[in-house]
Structures are given as C-alpha cells and as structure tokens.
Amino acid sequence: MSTDRAWLKQALACLAQEAARSADTHLLRLDLPAFPGIRFYFKDEAAHPTGSLKHRLARSLYLYALCNGRLRAGQGVIDASSGSTAISEAWFARLLGLRFQAVMPDCTAPAKVRLIHSLGAECVLLPPGLDASEVARDRATAEGLCYLDQFGLAERATDWRGNNNIAESILAQMALEPDPEPAWVVCGAGTGGTSATLGRYLRYRRLDSRVCVAEPTGGAFAEGWRTRDPKAVASQRTLVEGIGRSHAEPGFLYDVVDAVEEVDDADSIAACWWLEGALGRRYGGSSGTNLVACLRLAAGMRERGERGAIVSLLCDRGERYAETLFDAGWLARQGIGLAAAQTALLARLAS
Numbered sequence: 001m002s003t004d005r006a007w008l009k010q011a012l013a014c015l016a017q018e019a020a021r022s023a024d025t026h027l028l029r030l031d032l033p034a035f036p037g038i039r040f041y042f043k044d045e046a047a048h049p050t051g052s053l054k055h056r057l058a059r060s061l062y063l064y065a066l067c068n069g070r071l072r073a074g075q076g077v078i079d080a081s082s083g084s085t086a087i088s089e090a091w092f093a094r095l096l097g098l099r100f101q102a103v104m105p106d107c108t109a110p111a112k113v114r115l116i117h118s119l120g121a122e123c124v125l126l127p128p129g130l131d132a133s134e135v136a137r138d139r140a141t142a143e144g145l146c147y148l149d150q151f152g153l154a155e156r157a158t159d160w161r162g163n164n165n166i167a168e169s170i171l172a173q174m175a176l177e178p179d180p181e182p183a184w185v186v187c188g189a190g191t192g193g194t195s196a197t198l199g200r201y202l203r204y205r206r207l208d209s210r211v212c213v214a215e216p217t218g219g220a221f222a223e224g225w226r227t228r229d230p231k232a233v234a235s236q237r238t239l240v241e242g243i244g245r246s247h248a249e250p251g252f253l254y255d256v257v258d259a260v261e262e263v264d265d266a267d268s269i270a271a272c273w274w275l276e277g278a279l280g281r282r283y284g285g286s287s288g289t290n291l292v293a294c295l296r297l298a299a300g301m302r303e304r305g306e307r308g309a310i311v312s313l314l315c316d317r318g319e320r321y322a323e324t325l326f327d328a329g330w331l332a333r334q335g336i337g338l339a340a341a342q343t344a345l346l347a348r349l350a351s
C-alpha cells in the first residue's frame with residue numbers, strides 16, 4: 001500500500017512539474033475587413049507540446065485516473081481516440097514511465113500513427129464498423145489496463161470552474177481587448193469536453209457570451225442537439241478528424257450550447273487551406289470548420305448591425321494531415337473538389 005502511495009505522489013508531482021514548465025497558448029487576432037466592428041480571435045491550441053488541444057485533456061485524464069485510485073504503478077494504459085488524444089496520452093505515458101495503447105480507426109492520418117509509435121506506444125487500428133471505445137474497454141478488462149476513457153470522462157475530468165481550463169484562459173487573454181466579453185465562442189465537439197467547459201464556465205462567470213458548436217454536416221452532435229436524443233447518430237461520415245462523431249458521446253452537454261453550425265467537409269478543408277496563408281502555419285480540418293462557423297455568425301451580426309468579438313480555436317497542427325487533407329490527390333480520391341468551396345470562401349471574405 002505505502003509503495004503505491006509513494007508512486008502516486010511521484011506521478012502527481014511529475015504532472016505538476018509538466019504543468020509548471022508549460023506556457024499558455026497564444027490568442028491570435030485575425031482581421032477580416034469584410035466584417036467592420038467584428039473582431040476575430042483564435043486560440044492556438046496547436047502550440048501545446050503535443051500539438052493539439054488534447055494536451056489539456058490528457059493531463060486532466062491522467063490526474064483524474066490517479067486521484068481516483070484507478071491508475072497504479074506499473075499498470076499499462078489504454079484509450080480510444082481519433083489520434084490527437086492518443087498522441088497526447090502517449091506523451092504523458094512516456095513522461096510517467098507507463099506503457100500506452102491507442103485504439104483508433106484505421107483511416108486515422110498516417111502521420112498521427114507514426115507519431116504515436118515514435119512516443120513508444122502501441123496502435124490498435126480498427127476496420128470500419130468496430131467501436132473503438134468498446135474495444136478499448138474490453139482490452140482494458142482482459143489485460144488489467146487503466147482505461148482513460150476520454151469519451152466517457154472528458155466533461156468531468158476538466159475542472160470547469162477554473163484551474164486554467166481553456167475557458168478561463170480565453171477570458172483572461174480577452175481582458176484588455178475592446179470587447180472582453182465575446183459575443184460568441186466557437187468550438188468543435190469530439191468528446192464534447194471543450195463545449196461543456198466553455199458553456200459551463202461562461203454561465204459561471206455570469207457572461208452573456210454564447211457557445212456555438214461547429215459540426216461536420218450530419219454529425220451526431222448536430223442531430224442530438226436538435227432532438228435531445230441520447231442515442232443520436234450521424235447521417236453522414238466526415239473526413240475531418242477529431243470532430244463529427246458517428247454517435248452521441250456521454251460528454252455531449254447540449255443544454256449549454258446555444259447554436260450548432262453544420263459545415264460541409266469541402267468548406268472546412270478550403271478554410272484550413274486559407275488559414276495557412278492567413279496565419280503562416282498549417283492547422284487541421286477542425287480549425288477550418290471553426291472558421292466557417294465564425295464567418296456565418298459574423299455575417300449574421302453584420303446584417304443585424306451588431307459589433308463584438310468572436311473567439312474560436314485552432315485545434316491541432318496541420319502537418320499531421322500532409323498526406324490527407326493537404327494532399328490534392330488524396331482529396332480527389334475521396335471525391336472532394338475544393339474549387340467551388342474556395343470560391344465561396346473568398347466571396348464570403350470579400351463581401
């Protein structure tokens with residue numbers, strides 16, 4: 001028992017040290033002259049050491065597992081992921097000296113799989129039709145592993161009242177801006193953890209800011225938000241990784257989300273290509289989905305003569321999709337033509 005507690009203390013100290021070494025991510029401003037009086041801000045979550053917003057979640061999931069007595073010295077760790085979380089979890093596993101297995105769909109971007117391997121972790125790639133969460137849970141039981149369960153626990157593992165969660169960080173960074181209270185905060189929904197934290201925290205701080213989920217067209221969050229059906233499923237698949245779940249996840253808290261914007265994949269991809277030119281860096285598909293939703297909300301505000309700030313997220317590094325979303329040949333093989341979407345995006349930015 002006492003050796004277990006000694007290891008636990010050491011593991012928690014290791015995570016506290018990692019947090020102390022880490023800086024906050026930048027809140028970048030984007031000026032879009034087509035929308036006078038509306039200011040756009042994007043939080044660069046790709047800047048985390050593991051390249052995505054899942055760095056925050058992975059740290060929280062390990063802390064949650066450790067403090068709940070579910071993760072012990074020498075125990076292996078497993079989780080289901082579309083890749084970003086697995087990269088962050090593998091990185092923290094290496095930091096803590098633990099073995100890690102990632103259960104992912106076999107269509108996951110190859111660069112993500114290579115990154116997980118290079119962190120010393122194992123990948124279990126599943127053909128379509130198999131549920132990664134179920135496989136991860138079964139393996140955890142069979143092999144005595146700790147199941148981090150991002151989809152089950154994301155909404156709970158994050159301290160929604162503060163402790164430098166993403167919402168608290170955004171509001172602190174907005175404090176000196178002309179509109180410190182954003183009109184909208186826009187994010188995607190994978191685990192639903194980010195939208196839950198934002199929605200709860202904005203209420204807790206007694207602000208009027210609203211939360212919009214940017215969702216691939218036909219995704220399960222959009223369907224569940226409309227119907228409040230806990231068994232909601234997607235009517236369409238998406239090429240955008242990290243969001244657009246096939247079924248409603250336990251962390252989808254529809255009641256704190258004020259709007260859902262559904263975005264076609266071609267529009268998301270055209271937008272993430274455009275972001276590279278605007279920001280000088282590549283970001284993943286879900287960052288493009290966010291941008292399209294921001295532009296739609298801004299167009300509505302402009303029409304009504306409203307001014308204010310719209311805040312969103314750059315969720316992960318675009319380099320991970322060099323062989324997929326940023327490869328014109330790959331896109332053509334998926335039946336995605338970007339030309340029309342690019343023209344529509346430029347028209348929206350010009351009007």
Ligand SMILES: *Cc1c(COP(=O)(O)O)cnc(C)c1O
Binds near residue numbers: 154188315
């Ligand atoms: C997980 C993820 C999201 C969505 O965030 P959640 O907090 O899980 O809902 C968006 N984009 C990317 C790239 C992700 O990995």
